[in-house]
Amino acid sequence: MQPFRKLDGKVTPIYQDDIDTDIIVPTEFIKRIERTGFDQYLMYYWRYDEHGKEYRDFPLNQKEYKGAPILLTGANFGCGSSRENAVWALYDFGFRAILAPSFADIFKNNCQNNGLLPIELEQGVIDELYQRTQEESLFLTIDLENNIISDRNQITLPIHIDPKTRHKFLEGLDDIDLTLSVEKEITDFENRRPFYMDPIKK
Template sequence: MDKFTTLTGIAAPMPLVNIDTDMIIPKQFLKTIQRSGLGKNLFDEMRYTQDGQEIPDFVLNKPQYRKSQIIVAGDNFGCGSSREHAPWALLDFGIRCVISTSFADIFFNNCFKNGILPIVMPQEVVDVLMKDAERGENARITVDLETQTVTSSDGQSFGFEIDPFRKHCLLNGLDDIGLTLEKVSSIDNFERSLAAARPWA
């Protein structure tokens, strides 16, 4: 998993509330267990017509937002089913951070496990960042995980809270496998001790 330290990028404004996981990645794309390749189908039913043509008015199809790395969203982002493909699709598209007033719990947890930083902010702060994001590709937002701040393109800085353990994992690029591998020497020692004490096991 890639480390998350500081991110300065284009923020796409998505003021819709209750953006669910089926909107993020529709069910027909859940057959794969590969984490790569899903970015092209992110928000598929909102981005494309039934015959596969781009819908020009959708935010990620607009030229200024095609390389967005941040989404500023309405309330209750990631609700619906628990599919881990939702953060996979976001990450594969290039999204590393989502800012909202609230997230569905399972989606929120899955983001951390996949290197995406979900940030909960008060409505008044999200409103400021949403307005900033609407200015397009020249309005770049900076997210600093170390200092736990989000800075708008005009220099307004806002603090956010994050669980210290999750912060540690993101800063060091540790998913569940990475956390286990940190203990590999202890695991090896235990297995050697077990083999000596119970050679029949």
């Protein structure tokens, strides 16, 4: 994972509750054996009609949001099946953080394991941010080192993230990295175990 300390960027609004993983990346596109390249299938049936033509009014197809790294969305984002491909598709498309009132638990864990930062904000705050996206382009700075979100008008919002998750993002660590960081302790424990606890040892 790449370290995540500060992110500056435009916000893309897709403001709807209960967007599930079948919408984020439809079932027929998860048969790929590659882990990358899912960006082309992100919210496919919301982006394209039956002839493969783009819906011009959908945010992901609009030039003004091209390259925007922050997604603003509704409650219970990522519900449905546990497919990790949904996170890969969002990450491949360029998103690095998602702002929502709530996330499905498994999806949230998948985000945290793949470098996509899920940030929960109160419903009223999300509503206000969405309204601003309808009036003007919204640019935010997500400062994970100082646990705040700010805009160009010096408005700040606190970020509430589990300290362990915050540490992972700041240092760019995945679960394997965290395990290797205590490799000595694991080895010491294994060496202290009685033989009868290890079926391999005779």
